[in-house]
Amino acid sequence: MPFRRLLATSALILTFVTLGGRSPVSAQMTARDSAAVLLGTAERFEQRGRADVADALYRYIAEHFAATPAAAQARARVRRASPAGSAVQGSGRVELQVWSTLYGLWLGVAVPGALGVDGPEPYGVGLLIGGPAGFLAGKGIARSRQITEGQARAITLGGSWGTWQGLGWTDVFDIGEGYTCDVDLCTDDGATEERFAGMIVGGLAGIGVGTVLSRRDISAGAATTVNFGALWGTWFGVAGGYLMDLEGDNLLAATLLGGDAGLLGAALMAPKWRMSRSHARLVSIYGVMGGLAGLGVDLIVQPDNDKAAMAVPLVGSIVGLMVGAGVTRDYDRPETPGPVEDLPGSALVRVRDGRVGMALPLPTPRRVTLEGARGRGTRTALGLTLLEMRFR
8 A cells, every 4th residue: 555545544544533432424424525524634634733644635535536625625735735845755756766776777787788798797787787876866856846646657657668669669660680691591680789779768768758747737547547548559459450460560560559549548538537546447457357258258169260369359358448437437426416425436336226336445434333341332443335225
């Protein structure tokens, strides 16, 4: 669990424990009321000098109750926080530093590879220098400004995606490839140095683009949506290319372009969709289940046509994504029509007025009666709702 989410959850539990002795916690609070209560709690923490807990609560409200008035106030509080000299650090700081360290280690190997070095010593030096250099670079970016989880992922996704694109397009355009012939024997040179160079250039370019984009307010949900969009676009590119009889470099180009289209499309639509990170993951897992179900059909039926074998999981994943988007459409909606409003994602399976929905159940505080050595008593506990059914 990320540190900020842990702080927010801990503060929420402490708040309900403190108030638990006064009155039972209602299970029918609206999302608007819940956000307002959390906002008031965050303000009290801020007044007492606990800026770290207050900031974590503000961010929790902004992400999980995005359409409520309290969320607008919470976002304003987060934006007003000073990036320099504040005790509050962006939730993406650790993720950025970890990724930059790993990328520095990768560069320590890739640079000697791009230079065509054969001996092991330069690679050892690269590993010794690359890791600390990457760590310090990530730390410098994180310390220069408050960076959120979504902003950090814009940088890390840019670097990872750029590295993959650099490798792919180097192969598509056959950069550096050639043959060496000796009498009647020809061998493929492989263009190893050019591949390393392409990955380095692509990765650094992606980091640059991601750093520029990270200057904007990017939520964790938007970053996750773009990430999944790129991955699904890659899968659609390779499957579609195969169905169109593309081979070799043409199939690789279709895969790369499909991923780019998915990334760009998700980036353009993410502000409109306003998905949370959990919502994006739920929709994606439906697509994975659909694709694997299609693969299961292939294993059972064992079609003779290779194209049919590819088309079944492709169609299954598309249908899965559509079903996932449909059944989770209310996941991030703070209030839904009905006689009783509840917290978003409060139950694993929800049946309401003939509509069935699924979501990740959120722990909710409640009063329970327990039998003990001193007799019966009530305690505040956290519970999960697995099935909720409501009818008018």
